[in-house]
Amino acid sequence: MSRPTSPHAPAAQADLFAPSDTAPDAASPEARERQRLEALRAALHHHAWRYYVLDDPEIPDAEYDRMFAELQAIEARHPEWVTPDSPTQRVGGRVLDGFVPVRHAVPMLSIRTETDTEPAAALAFDARMRRELGLGPDDPPIDYVAEPKFDGLAIGLLYEHGVLVRAATRGDGETGEDVTQNIRTIGQIPLRLQGDGSRIPRLEVRGEVYMRRDDFEALNARQRERGEKTFVNPRNAAAGAVRQLDPAVAASRPLSFFAYGLGEVTPPEAGGPNFDTHWQVLQALRAWGFPVSDLARRCAGGEALAAYHRAIGAQRDRLPFDIDGVVYKVDRLDWQRRLGFVTREPRWAIAHKYPAQEQLTRVLAIDVQVGRTGKLTPVAKLEPVFVGGVTVTNATLHNADEVRRKDVRVGDTVIVRRAGDVIPEVVAVAPPLPEPRGEPFEMPATCPACGSAVVREEGEVDHRCTGGLYCPAQRKQAILHFAQRRAMDIEGLGEKLVDQLVDTGLVRTVADLYRLGLTALVGLERMAEKSAANVLAAIERSKSTTLARFLFALGIRHVGESTARDLARHFGRLDAIMDASVEALQAVPDVGPVVARSVRTFFEQPHNREVVEQLRACGVHWPEHDGATDDAAALPLAGKTFVLTGTLPTLSREEAKARIEAAGGKVSGSVSRKTDWVVAGDAPGSKLDKARELGVAVIDEAGLLALLAGDPAPSPVSL
Numbered sequence: 061m062s063r064p065t066s067p068h069a070p071a072a073q074a075d076l077f078a079p080s081d082t083a084p085d086a087a088s089p090e091a092r093e094r095q096r097l098e099a100l101r102a103a104l105h106h107h108a109w110r111y112y113v114l115d116d117p118e119i120p121d122a123e124y125d126r127m128f129a130e131l132q133a134i135e136a137r138h139p140e141w142v143t144p145d146s147p148t149q150r151v152g153g154r155v156l157d158g159f160v161p162v163r164h165a166v167p168m169l170s171i172r173t174e175t176d177t178e179p180a181a182a183l184a185f186d187a188r189m190r191r192e193l194g195l196g197p198d199d200p201p202i203d204y205v206a207e208p209k210f211d212g213l214a215i216g217l218l219y220e221h222g223v224l225v226r227a228a229t230r231g232d233g234e235t236g237e238d239v240t241q242n243i244r245t246i247g248q249i250p251l252r253l254q255g256d257g258s259r260i261p262r263l264e265v266r267g268e269v270y271m272r273r274d275d276f277e278a279l280n281a282r283q284r285e286r287g288e289k290t291f292v293n294p295r296n297a298a299a300g301a302v303r304q305l306d307p308a309v310a311a312s313r314p315l316s317f318f319a320y321g322l323g324e325v326t327p328p329e330a331g332g333p334n335f336d337t338h339w340q341v342l343q344a345l346r347a348w349g350f351p352v353s354d355l356a357r358r359c360a361g362g363e364a365l366a367a368y369h370r371a372i373g374a375q376r377d378r379l380p381f382d383i384d385g386v387v388y389k390v391d392r393l394d395w396q397r398r399l400g401f402v403t404r405e406p407r408w409a410i411a412h413k414y415p416a417q418e419q420l421t422r423v424l425a426i427d428v429q430v431g432r433t434g435k436l437t438p439v440a441k442l443e444p445v446f447v448g449g450v451t452v453t454n455a456t457l458h459n460a461d462e463v464r465r466k467d468v469r470v471g472d473t474v475i476v477r478r479a480g481d482v483i484p485e486v487v488a489v490a491p492p493l494p495e496p497r498g499e500p501f502e503m504p505a506t507c508p509a510c511g512s513a514v515v516r517e518e519g520e521v522d523h524r525c526t527g528g529l530y531c532p533a534q535r536k537q538a539i540l541h542f543a544q545r546r547a548m549d550i551e552g553l554g555e556k557l558v559d560q561l562v563d564t565g566l567v568r569t570v571a572d573l574y575r576l577g578l579t580a581l582v583g584l585e586r587m588a589e590k591s592a593a594n595v596l597a598a599i600e601r602s603k604s605t606t607l608a609r610f611l612f613a614l615g616i617r618h619v620g621e622s623t624a625r626d627l628a629r630h631f632g633r634l635d636a637i638m639d640a641s642v643e644a645l646q647a648v649p650d651v652g653p654v655v656a657r658s659v660r661t662f663f664e665q666p667h668n669r670e671v672v673e674q675l676r677a678c679g680v681h682w683p684e685h686d687g688a689t690d691d692a693a694a695l696p697l698a699g700k701t702f703v704l705t706g707t708l709p710t711l712s713r714e715e716a717k718a719r720i721e722a723a724g725g726k727v728s729g730s731v732s733r734k735t736d737w738v739v740a741g742d743a744p745g746s747k748l749d750k751a752r753e754l755g756v757a758v759i760d761e762a763g764l765l766a767l768l769a770g771d772p773a774p775s776p777v778s779l
């Protein structure tokens with residue numbers, strides 16, 4: 061669909077962010093004010109068009125609201141300047157080309173906004189309602205219904221005899237767009253009403269289509285993954301989905317719905333429902349099968365409204381969807397009728413806002429942060445800004461592509477969003493652009509934390525540091541990986557201890573583990589002498605390992621246990637792997653270009669090599685061999701199965717196993733007729749008895765070493 065170009069020249073935009081008294085010199089204060097009014101109207105028209113027609117705003121709502129309030133103030137001082145086309149006099153939408161227009165029998169209005177975010181502002185609304193209803197100090201408090209103000213898109217759903225026949229957007233309040241096909245794809249909207257709803261000839265339900273925050277985050281993550289434009293906020297994502305000419309696209313966007321009122325309804329005398337209060341309406345909506353927020357409350361008087369504002373405000377971050385305020389509505393419907401409407405808003409309701417979740421601020425710098433796993437994230441350093449209830453100075457830019465796509469540069473004014481517990485993010489650059497602009501962002505070629513090379517693998521959006529063994533940002537992760545059971549198997553070296561070791565500076569790289577002493581360990585929190593000694597013993601034991609385990613322990617990207625085993629078997633020696641070219645690495649079965657390059661890059665980093673050398677110097681060792689040809693049958697122990705039992709004099713279980721495997725043999729856990737050799741050491745178990753029973757040959761360590769050295773028939777032992 062081709063979107064229309066702006067009918068409103070954004071000409072006046074540039075001076076909008078400047079205070080009004082610096083506007084070009086004009087003859088009188090009144091002429092200046094008049095000029096300001098025109099500039100505000102032009103800008104508001106432009107932004108309303110971006111927001112309501114394109115669902116793609118350029119500025120945060122708070123900024124729009126500020127200009128709107130300023131225009132209202134000028135118009136209040138000069139009622140003679142008010143024109144019917146002023147943004148203050150109309151609802152902002154317009155029907156998009158391609159949609160069938162729908163005339164609303166009952167106009168869909170806006171709601172007057174109370175921008176003072178303090179709870180006490182609710183009292184002023186109550187006082188005004190009392191005055192307008194002619195209530196005196198002795199009259200009882202007014203009953204209100206207070207509800208969250210969902211940040212989505214208003215929809216009118218028309219049901220005839222309980223069947224959904226039409227769904228329309230608000231548009232300009234009088235005429236909206238027919239979006240029935242898209243709305244039908246929203247599972248929460250009943251296509252057929254339950255209960256007595258099915259008997260009502262004509263019933264229009266009003267409510268808000270919105271997108272939950274988790275659905276929004278997931279949608280944006282998907283967009284980022286595909287290199288497509290992300291949505292600024294859930295409201296615009298929801299509105300864009302509903303106002304889609306392709307229902308399949310709408311159906312692919314996760315939308316939700318809350319009902320909050322009625323539009324056109326058959327009158328009671330013609331078979332329609334009869335309600336006295338808004339609260340009854342909400343109960344009926346629920347009974348007909350609509351989702352109605354369970355946060356709606358009946359409140360008596362202004363104090364109760366203020367308390368509601370406070371209570372919902374305290375939960376706002378934890379709600380699964382965005383709200384920008386709460387709405388207060390006079391509960392009695394006869395009173396609502398009595399209060400009536402002013403141009404674009406009912407007099408009996410008000411939207412009471414919360415601090416904005418999106419604000420404008422300036423980018424002071426773009427830093428790059430390195431995560432625990434080596435992922436690099438560009439982060440905007442911002443001029444401090446109060447957004448979503450806290451002061452924000454940093455906001456994520458996700459990845460290099462995203463920065464490029466949004467074209468965020470140092471010095472730009474940007475929209476920052478912070479909603480719920482999601483980390484603050486820069487969602488877009490806001491006009492006007494500075495002159496001249498800063499340089500386009502580039503990801504650094506080396507890691508800002510450790511200086512190792514930065515790579516971005518094919519098909520990935522993220523850049524990563526390759527200095528895993530040395531990089532301070534990755535320390536904790538690297539040590540935990542190194543120590544895990546399937547790697548160096550250092551028992552007792554868990555997350556809490558690693559945190560302490562790193563935070564106290566005792567351990568910077570995995571090599572430092574082998575330099576730890578008892579005194580240092582005992583000095584740590586909750587570390588008794590006994591457990592400290594146990595950890596040291598486990599570290600000591602880990603020195604004797606296998607090449608495969610050691611390789612896996614290094615945490616080279618894409619080198620899991622089985623790849624480590626293949627590399628170890630193929631090369632036999634660590635130095636051979638460290639110096640292998642990408643081509644040589646790819647000679648290993650199952651090692652493709654991505655893995656090969658990752659291994660190569662890892663060992664090209666001087667810091668990684670240093671740590672490996674230190675580990676060897678500390679006594680970490682493993683058996684090595686000259687490398688296996690991949691013709692497995694040519695190996696000396698090809699096709700032979702071994703069972704190990706008891707403690708061997710020099711080789712650990714793991715070493716023996718590694719050497720047997722490197723020579724093409726297999727090590728099995730239990731003795732059967734298929735076992736070729738049982739290797740027995742000190743204190744052998746029942747496996748030895750089993751071997752004797754089945755007549756399997758039994759050898760000792762010397763016999764195994766002879767086999768490995770090529771002697772086909774070492775002498776059996778009798779233990």
Ligand SMILES: NC(=O)c1ccc[n+]([C@@H]2O[C@H](COP(=O)([O-])OP(=O)(O)OC[C@H]3O[C@@H](n4cnc5c(N)ncnc54)[C@H](O)[C@@H]3O)[C@@H](O)[C@H]2O)c1
Nearest residue numbers: 107108111117119120121124170171207208209210214320
């Ligand atoms: N960023 C921009 O450029 C830009 C431009 C135009 C408008 N806006 C924003 O749009 C908003 C103004 O829009 P508006 O005048 O259409 O009014 P509104 O959206 O503030 O209020 C009316 C709407 O509130 C919604 N609503 C949510 N929960 C409700 C409930 N429980 N009961 C009743 N209604 C409920 C309905 O959709 C209704 O149409 C402001 O927040 C403004 O900042 C932003």
Ligand SMILES: [Zn+2]
Nearest residue numbers: 507510525531
């Ligand atoms: Zn690094």
